Amino acid sequence: MQEFDFQSVEEEARKKWNELHVYKVDIDTSKxxxxxxxxxxxxxxxxxxxxxxxxxxxxxxxxxxxxxxxxxxxxxxxxxxxxxxxxxxxxxxxxxxxxxxxxxxxxxxxxxxxxxxxxxxxxxxxxxxPNYYRWTQWIFSQLFKSWYNNTAEKAQAITELIKIFEQSGNLEVNAACDEHTPQFTAEEWKAFSEKEQQDILMHYRLAYQSYSLVNWCPGLGTVLANDEIVNGVSERGGFPVERKKMSQWFLRITAYAERLLTGLDTLDWSVSMKDMQRNWIGKSIGAKVSFPVKNHDEEIEVFTTRVDTIYGVSFMTLAPEHELVEKITTAEYKDAVQQYQKACAAKSDIERQQEKKVSGQFTGAYAIHPLSKVEIPIYISDYVLLGYGTGAVMAVPSGDERDYRFAKHFDLPIIQILDIQDNLENEANPAKEGKYVNSDIINGMSYSEAVPTVIAALEKMDKGTGTINYRLRDAGFSRQRYWGEPFPVYYDKDGIIRLLDDEQLPLTLPEVEKYQPTADGHSPLAHATDWVNELGDGKTRETDTMPAxxxxxxxxxxxxxxxxxxxxxxxxxxxxxxxxxxxxxxxxxxxxxxxxxxxxxxxxxxxxxxxxxxxxxxxxxQGMIQGRSLMTKADSINGVPEGVRVPIMLCSPGDKLYEDKLAQLIQSDNRFANVDLEKDVNWENTEGKRYITLHAEVEKMSKSKFNVVNPDDMIGEYGADTFRMFEMFLGPIEAHKPWDINGIEGVSKFVRKVWRLYNIDENGQANFNEEASKEELKVLHKAIKKAEEDIERFSFNTVVSGLMIAVNEWTKMKKLGRATLETLPILMSPFAPFVSEVLWSKMGKEGSVINAAFPSYDEQYLKEDTVNYPVSFNGKVRFQLEVDASFDKKQVEEFVLVQERTQHYIQNQNPKKIIVVLGKIVNIVM
RNA sequence: GCGGAAGUGGCGGAAUUGGUAGACGCGCACGACUCAAACUCGUGUACUACGGUGUGAGGGUUCGAUUCCCUCCUUCCGCACCA
Incomplete structure (x- = not known):
């Protein structure tokens, strides 16, 4: 009999696929x-x-x-x-x-x-x-030429917006735009210079330019992404990072916040995935409230999701960088405020976030509560972030943990506003249950009544509006990098940004001599001065590139x-x-x-x-496949907490790592430069030579951890079919699981067993019966059913088990029939395409198995004549009983009761109840 | 702190609407083949005082719970001075 040889099988299958071009697909409206x-x-x-x-x-x-x-x-x-x-x-x-x-x-x-x-x-x-990024550039141009009409709930051409401006200014326009967009009439619009008009349009475009702070690292001469910064310094090199204001491109994704949120409901994604997106979009329904400042014309605007707590406001807090701070601070507090601002500015964002101590500074100014007209002190504090909401908080110590701590620290009033807040001596209570107290117009109301009441009152006196706020920010779209798509724009001699014509795309990347950014933080493209200036007329190209x-x-x-x-x-x-x-x-x-x-x-x-x-x-x-790192004992090398990792191919857990080998490894890994083999290593020594024992640890698979397994090696040793099936057999597709080579032998055996079912002789001929037996067809149809149902629910590991069960049963039957052996390759082909293709040929079938039809199972083969009922007493299974499959409930019950074994458990009592679930179980309740 | 997922033999995991817990594979043990080994094949393999007990712990619903409900513990992932 010819044994399975994956190399020749893979060659044969591959040759056939190449000849038949089986993977080429085209539009086919018949399917x-x-x-x-x-x-x-x-x-x-x-x-x-x-x-x-x-x-x-x-x-x-x-x-x-x-x-x-x-x-x-x-x-x-x-x-x-x-x-x-x-x-x-x-x-x-x-x-x-x-x-x-x-x-x-x-x-x-x-x-x-x-x-x-x-x-x-x-x-x-x-x-x-270029033939791809030409279209990426084109899409950017389209975003640049569009604005978002909130009324129509869709993007529209910017030319339409200009028409509206010419007719009626922007007072009536309901668009997604910057908060600081100036208001103007049609006349004013027409009177603007072109530069002014273009600047205004930037507030509306879906791809727009704006100034923003970037993480500039002078030490590396480059701009860093947030995740390249660890503890305020660059991950690489540990250089300080500063915030630098630079002109950047953005995409107005916030215009789509609501549609991105509601669209999630239509998607078949995991709950956690949708939650992450919801969380990221971060919709909160709340209100904007204006607090007039005493003795000033200014008003402090705050955003709150708990406008119902407005009567609990006992002070206000502004971000230290808030623009009003300078204007409202009284002479008496000027120095203290400036000092506090300086202290905050010195701290990086990360330090500010990690700061647990309460700190703040009174400005000397007072705001006037819009409803109660009470005067409330205005503080600044670093717990308020300029980037979120309006950079100002109406502080409600009774309901907010941070406000509470602040109030305690500065000895400010804590006003109870809900009857259930009964522990205000010790903590804030953010609950929404109970009835309002000390709250004038909403006393006695519940949360759902109070919110609209307060908003209505505020709107009436023009001191607030109900609003929706999103956490989502517009997407930064500029990178000061070389290896990305160039922007299809240029700056004309007046500094106005112009799009290239579509015919001029793609704008390809120029060659540069060095890939370093320029000294002032511009992209490496700025080195290509010829390219930057090639349009002439004082036109210059954008040197930033697009992100990945x-x-x-x-x-x-x-x-x-x-x-x-x-x-x-x-x-x-x-x-x-x-x-x-x-x-x-x-x-x-x-x-x-x-x-x-x-x-x-x-x-x-x-x-x-x-x-x-x-x-x-x-x-x-899909889950992550983790690596098994071989480690020396964690405590065996001092000063290097994670011990020494050993390349996975060298040895296995429990192996002994001898002195010479360890010395070699330590030399090859500079993290262990300071390890002293005499002082730092806890040697074991039972056989005259010093060694340490290895153990395995599960962690992320990564080159730096010496635990990477290359698929090429696995395929070289076991073949692609076995490799594919084994990866699936490892467990559910979504689960994280460690790579464990042990199981692969089982799958490899399975593939060889499948091959043996075909009794392939020296001439490469399969030997089988023309007629398949009833038993083997029963096994086949069970396998078809399981494969189909499990594939449909992405349970690929159990499909492999199911096929293994079938093959084990067929192996016992020695010689199988044509129907079985022709169907098996189709069933297996999604998992093991190579061997399935060759076996398909061995059965004399034309074409590729890829184009076969998935078999449908036939219920008649699955029908059993008898059913094995587990018979349980009070829920405990006592014995199995074979019962005619055609029996109904009553018949099963009667049949079970007359059994000797049943009587043995019943003794002479009368069963209280007998439960028969047809085809499943019999339970006798005593 | 908030949100999500998960917890089952020595190991990876199975049990689809509540109905025989541990399928399948690894590992291990024994046997056959072999001079021997590998391969292959076969048998067994949750624990057990042989009464039973067992799906992270405790409680509940049910004739019956890995599955549903409540409380708690642990692990992983995401978010977080978010007003």
Whole structure:
């Protein structure tokens, strides 16, 4: 008998797929479509480890399954190729990022190719290629040319807005815009200079420029992202970071906040994923209230979600940077206030957030409570953030923990406002239950009555309005980097920003000599002075580039129509493929990529470039495969708390690491530069040589932890089919689980057992019966049923178990029938495409198994003549009883009662109750 | 602190609407094959004082709970002076 040889099997299958071009898909209106998408990988230099393909395997299984089920399946792959690591590498080595990125993509494709994915590579998309980013630039232009009409609830052309301005100014316009947008009439608009008009339009555009603070790190000469800063210094190098005001591009995602929120209800995503987005959008319904300042014309505006607590306000707190502070501070307090402001400014945001001590400073000024007219003192304190709400708080010590601590510290009044606040001596009570007290017009009311009452009162005297606030901020869209999409704009000689014409796209990245930013923090593109000035006439190009999320916010649409030169996606292609039916990826993109993509998609919908409101219907988050790091005992090397990690391929847990080997390892890892082998190591010594014992620890798989397992190695040893099935067999797709090589033998055995079922002789011929037996068909139809049901609910690990059970039973039957052996490859092909393809051929079938039809199970084979009932007494199972399957409840009951064993448990008592669940269980209650 | 997910043998995990807890695989033990080993095949494998007891702990609903409800503990993830 011929034994299974995965190498020749993989070769044979691959050859067939290449010849038949099986993965090429096109629009086919005779079939329903199904779009399965993997999250876009960033091609890092390290290549794939075994954790990466987990989601890809799952999506590939589902794609193949859907295809067998008669769907026209779009299953593409491409690369999110712009980004920091390539640029860092360029900084270090001088190699062009385009070159390293290309090399890395080659590595990825080679690795992915080994696993046997059903990608249609003719649709490959690479964000860093000009023929792709041309459209990213085009989309940016469209955002720039649009504003959001809150009344129409959609984006519209900026030219429409200009028409409105010319007719009636902006007083009647209900648009998403900056809070500080000036108001003007049509006449005033017409009188503005062009520069002034353009500046005003910036307040409305969906892609706009504005000044904002960035994290400028002089030590590195660059701008850092928030997560590149640890404890106020740069993660790399530990240099101080300062806040620097720079002109930046933004996308007005806040215009879509409400639609992004309500759209979540229509999506088949996990609860936690939706919650993360809801949390990020952070809608709060509240009120804006104005507090007049005594002896001033100014009013302090606050935003509150608890306008019902307004009668509990006993002081106000402003952010130290609040613009009113200077104006209202009395001469007496000027010095103290300035000192406090200085102290706050010296602290980084992170320090301010970590500060637990109560601090603040009285300004000497008083506000007048809009309802009670009581005078209340105005303080400044660093617990109030300028960036949130209005940068001012109406302090209600009885209901808010921070206000309470502040009040206690400065000995300010704590006013009870709800009858249930009975422990104000010790703590604030933020509850909304109970009835209001000390609250004038809302005394005796409940929360839901009080809120509208207060808002109405405030609105009547023009001191407040009900408002909705979002935590969501507009998305910063500028990066002072080289390796990203250039902005398709230039500044004319008056400094007015102009778009390039669409025909001038793509605006390609110029070559630069160095990838460092300029000394004043401008992007490396500023070094390319020829490029910056090439338009002449005093026109200069924008030197910032777009962030990595630009290209990934729309790539799923490009796959539908990757070579279209006329549009980023053609109407026909989009009308057919609609949107992504199944999206598989990690949770790390919960609020970044997934939110931006939804935002762009809605913008496309507003312009009727796409027909769907949401891009991703169903989202499945694959878990992380963790590594097992081999460690020396944690306490065995002092001063290095995590011990020494040992490359995973070298040894296994329990192994002894001898002195010479350890010395070698320590030398190769500079974190252990100061370890003294004599003083710091607790040696064991039982055999004349010193050693330490290794143990395993589960942690993230990472090159720096020496615990990376390469899929190439696994495939080389066990074959791609076994590798695919094993990754699925590890556990539920969403769960995090440690990579444990132990189980792979079981899957490998399974594949070989499958091969043996075909009794393949020396000539490569399968041997089988023409007629399949009833028993084997029963096993088959059970397996079909389980496979189908489990794949539908993404329970891939149990599909593998189910197939194992079937194969174990068939193995006992020696020689199987044609029907069984022809169906098995179809069932298995989503999981193990290579061996399934070859076995399909061995059965003399034409074409590829990929194009077969998924079998349907036949109930008649699943029917049993008898049912095994567990018979329990008072819920405790005592014995099994075989009962005729056609019996009804009464018959089962009677049959059970006359059994000798039943009588033995009943003794001579009368059962109180007998419960028969047909096909399941019999329970006798005594 | 708030929100979410999870907790089952030595290990990964199964049990789909409440109905035989531990499927399947690993590991381990024994046996067959072999000069021997590997491979392969077979048998067994939650604990047990053999009465029973068992799904993180305690309580509840139910004829019956891993599954539903309440309280608590632990782990992981996300958010957080958010007014």
């Amino acid at each position: 329903p479509k199904y779009y399965v998408l993997d999250m876009f990988p960033y091609p890092s230099g390290a290549g794939l480890h075994v954790g990466h393909p987990l989601g890809y395997i799952a999506s590939d299984i589902f794609s193949r399954y859907k295809r067998l089920k008669g769907y026209n399946v779009l299953h593409p792959m491409g690369f999110d190729a712009f980004g920091l690591p390539a640029e860092q590498y360029a900084l270090q080595t001088g190699q062009h990022p385009a070159k390293t990125t290309k090399d890395n993509i080659e590595t990825y494709k080679r690795q992915l190719g080994k696993i046997g994915f059903s990608y249609d590579w003719s649709r490959e998309v690479v964000t860093a290629e 999320f630009a290209g990934s916010s729309w790539y799923f649409l490009r796959y539908m129509d990757p070579h279209n030169e006329q549009a980023f996606v053609g109407q026909d292609a989009q009308a057919y493929w609609q949107n992504v039916d199944l999206y598989i990826g990690g949770t790390e993109h919960a609020v970044g990529h997934l939110l931006y993509s939804r935002f762009w998609h809605k913008f496309f919908k507003d312009n009727a470039w796409v027909s769907t409101e949401e891009p991703f219907k169903k989202l499945v988050n």
